[in-house]
Amino acid sequence: MATGRTHRPATRSRGIPEATVARLPLYLRALTALSERSVPTVSSEELAAAAGVNSAKLRKDFSYLGSYGTRGVGYDVEYLVYQISRELGLTQDWPVVIVGIGNLGAALANYGGFASRGFRVAALIDADPGLTGRAVAGIPVQHTDDLERIIQDNGVSIGVIATPAGAAQQVCDRLVAAGVTSILNFAPTVLSVPEGVDVRKVDLSIELQILAFHEQRKAGEEAAAEAVAPAATRKDSADQGPDGDVPAVMPA
């Protein structure tokens, strides 16, 4: 229908499936924890449990990266940390700007998880002149007027939008025009972007609504629940976290 014809073979990310990419950060986090406890090697079973997935999935995921394990033994923790970091592009430094320094923007600025990986908050930007100059998380807030200059001066390619919904598209357009090609959007709006720009979104209210759906369902299940009661209340931790995150990169 003329509209969205993908002229590139698709999101074919050089072989690594999107679902796998979405789990690599999970593995990396688990491996980092092991590394800090000086654990030298780990089996797919153990690592999978720590990451909240099942071991078959983990092994399949790793098989896309290469053969980094040793049969009969497991995976070398340090080596895997390095390989996954490299694959994710975390061996380089990513300057990031956060636009919209309200409660959420401030929370993001203070969030330690960024710096610990390859991310660095290069600048905070807000439209409120009353905020400019004030420091949040030790970083001075700058005014929206200077957005383009800030992006360019810092070589920023990743932007975080934490503005109200009404401002998001406009901010997005300016970020993109200034050279940003990846956007993490916290505003509850659908952003439209040109081809080649990736958008990921996080919407708190959507997550709650999905929980509400399942919660409601549970309420209507009393009948079955009463009748079955299969002896054990499994504390079962295996395969906890498909995380609910799949591709979703939206190549434009």
Added chain:
Amino acid sequence: MATGRTHRPATRSRGIPEATVARLPLYLRALTALSERSVPTVSSEELAAAAGVNSAKLRKDFSYLGSYGTRGVGYDVEYLVYQISRELGLTQDWPVVIVGIGNLGAALANYGGFASRGFRVAALIDADPGLTGRAVAGIPVQHTDDLERIIQDNGVSIGVIATPAGAAQQVCDRLVAAGVTSILNFAPTVLSVPEGVDVRKVDLSIELQILAFHEQRKAGEEAAAEAVAPAATRKDSADQGPDGDVPAVMPA
């Protein structure tokens, strides 16, 4: 079912696929916006564009709910708003507690998107005695000691964890023991929960890492990009938002 055979058919949520459930809030948001502009009906094509998906997917999604459209015309906005709200369980009121009132917890407490749907922040809880009594978003912060009582007094079944990673599991255990059966986890940890409890997680750093992966990939694509340049820089908005959110409910 004598054996360990999954005693329930699976995550079979009464027919509605998880991927569809995850998109319903998206449709609802778009429909609400149309409703506010007093638009009476909308076609699958228009609504899909507003929600950032393609129209075939939207129609398929709606077909799981029932036949709510009129051929040759489209969907009645108000009617669909009601049907989706009901399906998601938003026609009832969901009291929610937020545990961990740091920057993020405060941002969540202030987030308007909750109240606007069926959610109500019933209580804010933090372990810091210095915070108790202080009001955030007009709601007084209470101490962790009272967690169980708060949950029970308010009939809370949905909890939000916005604590540091180290405290998350412990908080989770107490929430679950007190009767919470759905948890939205912002702490960067894998939570283990008993059967029947749903966990969804939101991890800011993971989202950034996924963006970094694609950003890195783009850098290595100069070659192809130069050669192709397909005439148009499509502003194309269609099918923007698979959102990156899929099932992931983890029934335990």
Added chain:
DNA sequence: CCTTGTGAATGCGTTCACAGCA
């Protein structure tokens, strides 16, 4: 013997394309 790595099987979600109906 133990654990990885992977073809094959299965299941789920998306897309296509058109029949059905206002």
Added chain:
DNA sequence: TGCTGTGAACGCATTCACAAGG
């Protein structure tokens, strides 16, 4: 005629189960 609703085709992700290999 126009748009919905849906069976069928397709493609991607997960799981299974076992061969390969330390």
